[in-house]
Amino acid sequence: MSTKPLFIVVSAPSGCGKSTLIDMLLQEYSDIVYSISCTTREPRGEEEDGLDYHFKTKERFEELIAENAFIEYANVHGNYYGTLKAPIEEVLAEGNSMIMDIDVQGAAKVREYVRSLPNTDPMKIGYVDIFIMPPSMEELRRRLEGRGTDSQAVIEKRLANAEGEMERAGEYMYKVTNDDLGHAYKRLCDLIDALSGRM
Numbered sequence: 001m002s003t004k005p006l007f008i009v010v011s012a013p014s015g016c017g018k019s020t021l022i023d024m025l026l027q028e029y030s031d032i033v034y035s036i037s038c039t040t041r042e043p044r045g046e047e048e049d050g051l052d053y054h055f056k057t058k059e060r061f062e063e064l065i066a067e068n069a070f071i072e073y074a075n076v077h078g079n080y081y082g083t084l085k086a087p088i089e090e091v092l093a094e095g096n097s098m099i100m101d102i103d104v105q106g107a108a109k110v111r112e113y114v115r116s117l118p119n120t121d122p123m124k125i126g127y128v129d130i131f132i133m134p135p136s137m138e139e140l141r142r143r144l145e146g147r148g149t150d151s152q153a154v155i156e157k158r159l160a161n162a163e164g165e166m167e168r169a170g171e172y173m174y175k176v177t178n179d180d181l182g183h184a185y186k187r188l189c190d191l192i193d194a195l196s197g198r199m
């Protein structure tokens, strides 16, 4: 079945289940490709080049900036992070969809970039952005505390960040509340199916 190639941008505060939802989509939809960012930071632990990130030297990253190769990039804690234009163009040209996971600041840059494109550009034609919401701040706190991976100070920082990010949820075309993982996943699939013309 031929479907419309989508360029799907997903953001969510930490603890909203965004990575889980994206992993579920990637498992089920063989025509959705995950956008792998470039970074100049060192690989951590088991991270693999070309799988978790495309690891680049600072020199190479700056060359790519000069070549206008990124749709957006940022400097986070002294390291560059960015999304290359070419892989997205290639995936869409093959008739597949690209999904990218990015914070609200990065998403705003992507949105601005996409707006600047001609209306005939596949990235603009297929563009959709989705914000994953927690059911409430109380529930988000419970989830972050329940993970048991972060100190109380880190949790407070994540919650403060989440409030700031949620204030920008209105910039997104669609919002999906992760009250229950199965329900949220179903809503996400329904949305993608409708937008790509699968039904």
Ligand code: 5GP
Residues within 6 Å of the ligand: 037, 038, 041, 072, 073, 074, 076, 081, 082, 083, 102, 103, 106
């Ligand atoms: P980490 O080093 O922990 O993998 O990521 C650090 C930060 O960089 C995270 O907030 C992550 O969202 C952000 N990041 C990862 N990839 C990109 C990207 O392609 N563009 C931008 N702007 N930020 C990114």
